[in-house]
Amino acid sequence: MNATDPIDRNRQIPLGVANGVAAGAVWGLVFLAPQLLKDFSAAQVSAGRYLAYGLIAALLLAPRWKAVAAMIGGAEWRALAGLSLLGNILYYLFLANAVWWAGGAAAALIVGLVPVVVSVAGTRFAGAIRFRRLAGPLALCLLGVVLVGWEALANDKTAHDPLTRAAGLACAFGALLSWTVYSVWNTRWLERRPDISGHDWSLLTGVTTGALALVLAVPAFLAPGQGGHGETDWGLFLGVSAGIAILASILGNGFWNRASRLLPLTLAGQMIVFETLFALLYGFVWEKRLPTGLEWIAIASLIAGVVWCARVHRAKGH
Incomplete structure (x- = not known):
């Protein structure tokens, strides 16, 4: 535990999970942005969101800029640049193009593997729980992702040519890789700089x-x-970009950083499941329907996997 986070160990995991759930709740909103801004390109949606993120972050930091900047050296700025590129810009560009070129179903199935891949990567950290103890929870989460993807593929209306679809699948794997590397790297830096x-x-x-x-x-x-966009289109674009920047980027990333500090990576990785769960929930509201039978099983599997994983870590005394 960090010296700047004097939280009782009995509260550490529940509080970390609560922050992980909160991050997933606001991150899930990101999947509605392409629906609302379907007349704009992936690059425009991504640029708008992150320009707004940068501007709002700068305004919030402005009163304390000298004090905060004094704590950051060249190594930190280089790390922040790499993390920003991997976890934000590249990830979102990969994700948006994967959805448009390969279909939302295929993209969700591949990108949905992030929690499993991050948790497996976390087993390589010193003092981490062995993989065999996490095999059951990870299998449940994997089952939930597969069921979500299977249901979506059954209703996928994408009709791109094979080359375009292959490019979309490559982008989906690019999103999976970029966010996995970001998650591990970001956790390392949060451990290295507990004073921030x-x-x-x-x-x-x-x-x-x-x-x-x-x-x-x-x-x-x-x-x-x-x-070719009118004033109404641009007004919607600015509103959605600012809303997503505040909720998903500033609040969501803050919740995620807190969860990453309180939880071992093998458990923090599972928290990304809640992004999928809330994205599904918002999607059901948007489509004005209830989950299908397979989707109910998928949701139950994802939640059960996270609860099981948390119990394993509490039993070990993390």
């Missing part, structure tokens, strides 16, 4: 992401054929 709060680390990530998004914004908005 998770909220401030999120805001610093936002400032860095906003700077990188400026590079993305030039081709996204100025390239030929990227215009």
Whole structure:
């Protein structure tokens, strides 16, 4: 436990799980953005979200900028740049293109493996729970992801040519890899710098992401054929971008950093399941329907896997 987080061990896992659930609840909203902004390109949606993230983060940090910046050296800025690129810009570009080129079903099935891959990666950390003790919880989570993907594939209306679909699948695996590396790397830096709060680390990530998004914004908005939107479209674009930046990026990343500090990576990885669960919930509300039988089983499997994983870690005394 970090010296700056004097939380009783009996409260550490429940509090960490609560922060993980909160992160998933706001991250799930991200999957509604493409639905609301379907007339804009993936690059425009991504650039808009992260420009807003950078601007709002900079405004929140402004009163304390000198004090916070004094704590950050060259190594930290380089890490923040890499984390911003992997966990934000590249991940979201990969995800959006995977959805459009390979279909939401295939993208969800591959990207949904993030919790399992991150948890497996966490077993390699010193003092981590052995993989065999996590095999059961991970199998349940994997079953839930497969069932979600199976149900979505059965209703997938994507009709792209094989080459486009292959490119979409490659993007889905790119999203899986980029977020896995981000999660492990971010956890390492949070452990290395316990004197920086998770909220401030999120805001610093936002400032860095906003700077990188400026590079993305030039081709996204100025390239030929990227215009043709009316005032109402742009008003919706700005509102959704700001809303997602505040909820998913600033609050969501802050919750996630807190969870990452309180939980071992083998359990923190499972918290990403809640992004899938809340994305499903919001999707049901958007489509005005109840889950199908397979979706109910998938939801139960995902929740049971996380609860089982938490019990394993509490029994070990993490």
